[in-house]
Amino acid sequence: MPDEKKPAFAGNITADDVAAEAGVSRWTVNRAFRKDASISSKSLEKVRVAAERLGYVPDLRAASLASDRSNLVALLIDDFANPHKLVMMERLTRILRREGWDILLVNTLDRADAGHALLNASQRRVDAVILIGIQFDDDVLDTALHARRFRKLIIFARTSQNPNTISIAVDDVHAMKEIANYVHERGYRRPMFLAGPRTSSAHLLRKETFVDYWRQHFGNEPETVSVSAYDPSLAAGIVEDALGDRPRARLPDILVCENDALAIGATDVIRHKLGLRIPEDIAITGFDDVPQAEGANYRLTTYRQPLTDMAEYLVKVLGSEEDRDFDRLFAGKLMVRDSA
Amino acid sequence: MPDEKKPAFAGNITADDVAAEAGVSRWTVNRAFRKDASISSKSLEKVRVAAERLGYVPDLRAASLASDRSNLVALLIDDFANPHKLVMMERLTRILRREGWDILLVNTLDRADAGHALLNASQRRVDAVILIGIQFDDDVLDTALHARRFRKLIIFARTSQNPNTISIAVDDVHAMKEIANYVHERGYRRPMFLAGPRTSSAHLLRKETFVDYWRQHFGNEPETVSVSAYDPSLAAGIVEDALGDRPRARLPDILVCENDALAIGATDVIRHKLGLRIPEDIAITGFDDVPQAEGANYRLTTYRQPLTDMAEYLVKVLGSEEDRDFDRLFAGKLMVRDSA
DNA sequence: ATTATTTTTGCTCCCGCGAGCAAAATGCTC
DNA sequence: GAGCATTTTGCTCGCGGGAGCAAAAATAAT
Numbered sequence: 125m126p127d128e129k130k131p132a133f134a135g136n137i138t139a140d141d142v143a144a145e146a147g148v149s150r151w152t153v154n155r156a157f158r159k160d161a162s163i164s165s166k167s168l169e170k171v172r173v174a175a176e177r178l179g180y181v182p183d184l185r186a187a188s189l190a191s192d193r194s195n196l197v198a199l200l201i202d203d204f205a206n207p208h209k210l211v212m213m214e215r216l217t218r219i220l221r222r223e224g225w226d227i228l229l230v231n232t233l234d235r236a237d238a239g240h241a242l243l244n245a246s247q248r249r250v251d252a253v254i255l256i257g258i259q260f261d262d263d264v265l266d267t268a269l270h271a272r273r274f275r276k277l278i279i280f281a282r283t284s285q286n287p288n289t290i291s292i293a294v295d296d297v298h299a300m301k302e303i304a305n306y307v308h309e310r311g312y313r314r315p316m317f318l319a320g321p322r323t324s325s326a327h328l329l330r331k332e333t334f335v336d337y338w339r340q341h342f343g344n345e346p347e348t349v350s351v352s353a354y355d356p357s358l359a360a361g362i363v364e365d366a367l368g369d370r371p372r373a374r375l376p377d378i379l380v381c382e383n384d385a386l387a388i389g390a391t392d393v394i395r396h397k398l399g400l401r402i403p404e405d406i407a408i409t410g411f412d413d414v415p416q417a418e419g420a421n422y423r424l425t426t427y428r429q430p431l432t433d434m435a436e437y438l439v440k441v442l443g444s445e446e447d448r449d450f451d452r453l454f455a456g457k458l459m460v461r462d463s464a
Numbered sequence: 465m466p467d468e469k470k471p472a473f474a475g476n477i478t479a480d481d482v483a484a485e486a487g488v489s490r491w492t493v494n495r496a497f498r499k500d501a502s503i504s505s506k507s508l509e510k511v512r513v514a515a516e517r518l519g520y521v522p523d524l525r526a527a528s529l530a531s532d533r534s535n536l537v538a539l540l541i542d543d544f545a546n547p548h549k550l551v552m553m554e555r556l557t558r559i560l561r562r563e564g565w566d567i568l569l570v571n572t573l574d575r576a577d578a579g580h581a582l583l584n585a586s587q588r589r590v591d592a593v594i595l596i597g598i599q600f601d602d603d604v605l606d607t608a609l610h611a612r613r614f615r616k617l618i619i620f621a622r623t624s625q626n627p628n629t630i631s632i633a634v635d636d637v638h639a640m641k642e643i644a645n646y647v648h649e650r651g652y653r654r655p656m657f658l659a660g661p662r663t664s665s666a667h668l669l670r671k672e673t674f675v676d677y678w679r680q681h682f683g684n685e686p687e688t689v690s691v692s693a694y695d696p697s698l699a700a701g702i703v704e705d706a707l708g709d710r711p712r713a714r715l716p717d718i719l720v721c722e723n724d725a726l727a728i729g730a731t732d733v734i735r736h737k738l739g740l741r742i743p744e745d746i747a748i749t750g751f752d753d754v755p756q757a758e759g760a761n762y763r764l765t766t767y768r769q770p771l772t773d774m775a776e777y778l779v780k781v782l783g784s785e786e787d788r789d790f791d792r793l794f795a796g797k798l799m800v801r802d803s804a
Numbered sequence: 805a806t807t808a809t810t811t812t813t814g815c816t817c818c819c820g821c822g823a824g825c826a827a828a829a830t831g832c833t834c
Numbered sequence: 835g836a837g838c839a840t841t842t843t844g845c846t847c848g849c850g851g852g853a854g855c856a857a858a859a860a861t862a863a864t
Contacts, residue, residue, distance in 0.1 A: 479820070494820090526819070531822055533824095
């Protein structure tokens with residue numbers, strides 16, 4: 125027994141072993157590891173000691189199989205170029221883990237792949253699926269809901285009209301109106317809206333809201349340009365194409381971006397390719413308030429989503445047994461910095 | 465039965481149901497969903513049809529329990545401020561999923577939490593644990609290996625001397641020498657090294673290599689400064705403190721950064737707080753080649769890690785039954801841009 | 805001390821599938 | 835078509851633990 129050079133793979137210690145060691149039954153051992161179980165402090169201690177000595181940890185697969193609750197949620201993401209994703213993941217993983225939820229991370233390559241990704245998650249019998257991607261349109265949602273093996277389908281940081289999903293998001297309409305008013309107040313008159321990809325469901329209402337609101341309240345129709353993904357480098361290309369050869373006078377005076385990923389790409393190209401100053405020559409606003417937005421380089425005026433509150437609400441939804449309408453909108457906060 | 469308004473939670477269809485529907489035995493049904501199983505194409509088809517109709521998907525928890533292989537790997541991350549993490553996650557998740565591995569994402573809050581994170585993963589009986597964080601020192605690794613319930617402990621994008629771990633990383637020593645030579649060739653003579661946090665294991669050899677190599681080959685001893693996390697905003701603060709009140713003549717002529725996260729923070733503060741030009745007043749190099757490094761704003765000279773190759777190697781390691789020494793170093797590529 | 809009540813413990817019967825073997829079906833040779 | 839090899843199929847048993855109930859032990863009430 126002294127050849128313990130390399131730590132053994134201890135995958136075979138079961139509750140029975142611990143039970144024998146502690147002199148109790150297997151079920152007492154299992155109870156010792158359950159939150160709600162009724163067990164005397166004496167045998168709890170005995171089990172603890174024995175388990176410690178043997179290096180026992182309960183097998184969550186078996187527990188899940190027997191109890192029909194996995195305490196696992198799938199996180200489906202398809203948009204890794206957007207730096208805000210990193211922030212969302214950090215916040216979600218931290219708060220979910222604190223509440224005892226484990227996370228299955230699934231990279232959803234594209235729309236066609238979304239079904240597979242959901243199937244994938246289903247096979248692990250996750251309790252819920254959280255979508256924080258952009259490529260989940262109605263088709264995908266329908267497929268997901270049709271063959272669903274999970275109890276809740278949550279769309280995070282994006283609204284959805286689908287009655288069978290739960291959406292937790294910031295109030296885009298309210299936010300964009302606030303931004304539009306701010307932009308107008310600061311004297312900008314020729315905004316251009318830089319939008320992301322257009323999907324049919326789980327939609328951001330930002331572009332529509334801004335454009336409609338601006339037209340109704342301030343007269344003219346803003347130009348709009350669309351990027352096929354929330355990727356700064358793609359945004360840079362689109363903005364260069366759109367503005368590169370315009371005479372100075374025909375430039376928009378502000379670029380209102382659907383989110384920070386686009387705003388960052390736009391900022392870079394405006395400064396370094398077009399040689400314009402921000403905000404003197406052209407101003408910029410974003411959305412999300414990613415960490416870089418605050419940095420000395422961008423000083424981006426943007427709209428902060430209350431991610432922590434949203435994540436806290438998410439765990440509350442996960443913990444609830446009811447099936448009522450959980451959709452909820454949160455109010456964010458306009459972060460005024462130097463870019464507009 | 466026509467009140468199918470809201471898609472049912474189909475969590476209760478089992479292989480037995482499909483077997484009855486298809487007129488075969490349960491085991492044939494299960495075999496139809498296994499890669500290596502021997503089954504006639506006729507019954508495969510029957511099962512397919514029946515499964516499709518009932519909406520059956522095999523339960524991977526049960527499969528895992530019975531086969532003692534979970535096809536799950538845990539990904540432990542503790543450093544969400546570093547934009548490179550997002551790139552690594554994208555690459556790893558994509559390639560792992562392609563090969564049939566699912567990913568349990570665990571946010572490791574701090575050193576003290578690392579043990580819990582590992583325990584967490586253990587309870588799901590993951591086949592392997594992948595560490596791509598920074599706070600995994602020898603203590604943590606020892607604890608992990610002691611109570612391990614997984615077969616492989618892989619340290620990704622970081623070297624480790626621990627004989628019981630598998631490390632897959634870029635050859636930092638080689639890379640830093642290349643960078644040092646490049647820096648010297650380009651005529652820089654007073655480098656300062658901006659380092660990240662110092663941990664005792666799973667170490668980056670970048671600082672040591674650069675400093676020693678520079679001293680030995682080019683005479684003088686480079687200054688070094690250290691940041692407590694790979695966070696651009698922290699780096700910005702440290703750089704401002706270190707260089708803010710120096711007379712121009714005593715500034716380093718180049719800032720060699722341990723990675724891009726630091727380089728980006730440094731760039732921002734040097735330009736916008738210190739009012740210096742890059743590279744004319746002070747040059748900068750990074751490491752990792754994050755997406756932003758290529759953008760018009762930073763044009764950062766940096767060192768690209770061959771993440772795809774590394775991830776491909778990782779899945780090969782995961783698939784291997786052997787327990788031989790899998791440690792491997794990869795050669796990256798110096799990306800010369802405008803910052804140095 | 806005795807009975808009633810509550811807490812704790814042990815137990816049966818599952819959960820859904822896989823390993824591995826034996827029985828049945830199929831294919832092949834002559 | 836008999837005889838044999840090869841697939842294919844069904845089956846027993848077990849993976850590790852949970853729900854829920856009955857037996858046992860501890861505690862409270864009389």
